Amino acid sequence: MKDIFTAPFVKEMEATTANMYHLGWDERNGGNISYMLDEKEVSEYLDLDNVIRTIPTGFNAKELIGKIFIVTGTGKYFKNVESDPETNLGIIRIASDGETAELLWGYKDGGKFTSELPAHLMSHTERLKIDPENRIVMHCHPDYTLALTQAHEMTERAITRTLWQVMTESIVVFPEGVGVLPWMICGTNDIGAATAEKMKQYRLVIWTLHGIYGCGKDMDEAFGLIETVEKAAKMYLLASHLPQINRITDEQLRAVAERFGVNYRKDFLDI
Numbered sequence: 286m287k288d289i290f291t292a293p294f295v296k297e298m299e300a301t302t303a304n305m306y307h308l309g310w311d312e313r314n315g316g317n318i319s320y321m322l323d324e325k326e327v328s329e330y331l332d333l334d335n336v337i338r339t340i341p342t343g344f345n346a347k348e349l350i351g352k353i354f355i356v357t358g359t360g361k362y363f364k365n366v367e368s369d370p371e372t373n374l375g376i377i378r379i380a381s382d383g384e385t386a387e388l389l390w391g392y393k394d395g396g397k398f399t400s401e402l403p404a405h406l407m408s409h410t411e412r413l414k415i416d417p418e419n420r421i422v423m424h425c426h427p428d429y430t431l432a433l434t435q436a437h438e439m440t441e442r443a444i445t446r447t448l449w450q451v452m453t454e455s456i457v458v459f460p461e462g463v464g465v466l467p468w469m470i471c472g473t474n475d476i477g478a479a480t481a482e483k484m485k486q487y488r489l490v491i492w493t494l495h496g497i498y499g500c501g502k503d504m505d506e507a508f509g510l511i512e513t514v515e516k517a518a519k520m521y522l523l524a525s526h527l528p529q530i531n532r533i534t535d536e537q538l539r540a541v542a543e544r545f546g547v548n549y550r551k552d553f554l555d556i
C-alpha cells in the first residue's frame with residue numbers, strides 16, 4: 286500500500302483549501318469541497334474492504350452507489366486541512382442502500398462530512414448526467430460575490446449580464462451564465478435539491494447572502510469558474526458608485542462569444 290498522505294487527491298485538497306483560505310473565501314468553517322475519486326487509484330492507498338464506520342447521510346443518493354469521494358469535514362476549518370488532513374478530510378463511499386456513507390479514511394476525531402453533503406451529492410448526480418467527466422463540487426464565501434447579492438437584482442439574467450458586461454473574459458468562461466438561488470436555510474436537503482436543479486443548466490450557482498457553488502472536471506475548472514465570477518463581481522462593485530461610461534455592449538458580447546466559439550445564453554442578450 287502506498288502512503289495516503291502522499292496521494293495526489295489528498296495533496297490537491299490540501300493545496301486548494303489552503304489557497305481558498307488565503308483568498309479569504311473560507312472564514313472559520315466556511316466552505317466545503319467534494320471530489321469524486323477513481324476506485325482503482327484509491328485502492329493503491331486504502332484497503333477498500335476496511336470500513337472504519339458508517340454514517341447516515343439523511344437522503345438517498347442512489348445514482349452514486351459505490352462512488353468514492355474525498356470530502357471536507359463539518360465544522361472544520363479550511364485553514365487547518367494542510368496541517369492535519371486526516372482530521373479535517375474524510376474519504377467516504379456511498380453504500381448499497383444509497384443512504385449511508387462508509388468511512389474509509391479520515392474524520393479521525395469522530396467527525397463527519399460537511400453539512401452541505403446534500404447539495405454536493407445531488408449536484409454531482411446532476412452534473413454527471415451532463416458531463417460524465419465531472420469530479421468536483423466546490424462551495425465558498427467569496428467577498429465580492431457575496432457583497433453583490435446585497436445590492437443587485439437576483440435573477441439569473443440580471444446577475445449574468447452584469448458579470449458579462451464588466452469583464453471581457455466572463456462570457457467566454459461561463460457562457461451558460463450563472464444560476465441564482467434566493468436566500469434559503471443552508472445545510473438542508475431542500476437547498477441541496479434546489480442547487481442540483483440549477484446545476485442541470487449551470488456550473489455556477491450563487492446562494493443569495495451566503496456564497497457560491499462551482500463544479501467541474503477538476504479543481505482548476507471549478508476554482509477557475511468561481512474565481513472569474515469573483516473577479517467580475519469585484520470589478521463591478523469597485524466602479525458601481527462611479528458614472529458608468531463604458532460597458533461591454535450586447536453586440537460586443539455576441540462578437541466575443543462567437544470569436545471563441547462558445548455556446549452562450551442568447552436569451553440573456555438584448556439583441
Ligand code: 2HA
Nearest residue numbers: 314315316317401471
Ligand atoms: O460548511 O459553508 O454552507 C460551512 C458552510 C455551510
Ligand code: ZN
Nearest residue numbers: 315316495496
Ligand atoms: Zn457556506
